Amino acid sequence: MQVRLASEAAPGRTENEDHAFQTGPLVAVLDGVTAPPGIDTGCIHGPAWYVSRLTARLTEVASACSDDPLADNLAEAIRRVRGDHGNRCDLNNPATPAATVCLVRDSGQTLDYLILSDTTLVTERAGQVQIFTDPRFREAVAQLRRVPVMSDYAIGDSDQAAPVPQTINRKYQLTNQPGGYWISAANPDAAHQAMIGSLPLTGKDRVRRAALLTDGTSCAVDEYAFLDWAELLDLLTEQGPKELIRRVRLAENADPEGHAHPRYKRHDDATAALCIFDKESR
Known part of the structure; x- marks a missing residue:
């Protein structure tokens, strides 16, 4: 397995709340959840800290428990990050620092995967492109967007919208709850609600x-639509993840006020990992 990684903070931001890493056969991307301005998270830490700690703990767990299911690995990593808070934070607060997660692991015969919230896995098998994502997050967002106050989500002078309290409360009522969506935060049980599966790494359908x-x-595909999924894979293969991020920045800058593409932030942290599997070794 050859792996290429890139992660970049949004322009104008000093902290990157995303992260990508490889440790042995495990590859991961994580996206920290930015709390809206003025929200009490109950925690002295921020999303960049959370992503950093979850990365460290996942690396530990993956090394020690490489044969365990990915959901068990993630649950144990979340449990260890709870301890890293040091009893200084209210981890029952629904706004506690959190992250979306996508994991893949080359297990020899199969590629195991785990997806939690709005990360995306794109694969090519037998010339066909498949997309794997967690539909529950988009369904939860769709519920919120049916409420008129979501029109208040518009980019302003601060480069970030200020959502009204009713919308925020509804969002947190859907977080890590049945009928809502699941995300890595302070509850290890969320890991067992992830989308999981295995794909072949041998044979013609590998x-x-x-x-x-x-x-x-x-x-680049599901918002700005300047690529399709096959073109995105080809761009990552031929020019690398940094080029994909560069092109996303061009698309963001072409619509700075979000008129053509309404969104919560003018720019977002951006992360991509590409795994290429050696045909000869399979």
Whole structure:
């Protein structure tokens, strides 16, 4: 497995709340959840800290428990991050720091995957492109968008919208709840609600390429639509993840006020990982 990674903070921001890493056969992308301005998260830490700690703990767990299911690995990593808070934070607060997660692991015969919230996995098998994502997050967002106050989500002078309290409360009522969506935060049980599966790495139907994307790069297809999924895989293969991020920045800058593409942020942190599997070794 050959792996190429890139992650970049949104322009004008000093902290990157995304992260990508490889440790042995495990590859991951994570996207920290930015709390809206003025929201009490109950925590002295921010999303960049959370993503950093979850990365460290996932690396530990994956090394020690490489044969365990990915959901068990993630649950244990979340449990260890709870301890990293040091009893200084209210981890029952629904706005506690959190992250979306996409994991893949080369298990020899199969590519195991786990998707939690709005990360995206794109694979190529037998010349066909498949998209894997967690539909529950988009369904929860669709519920919120049916409420008129969501029109208040518009980019302003601060480069970030100020959503009204009713919308925020409804969002958190859907977080890590049945009928809502699941995300990595302080509850290890969320890991067992992830979308999981395995794809073949041998035979004619094997995975040849796989891309892991945060929403800051999947937007090239599902928001800005300047690529389709096959073209995105080819761009990552031929020019690398940094080129994909560069093109996303061009699309963001072409619509700075969000008129053509309404969104919560003018720019987002952007992360992509590409895995290429050696045909000869399979």
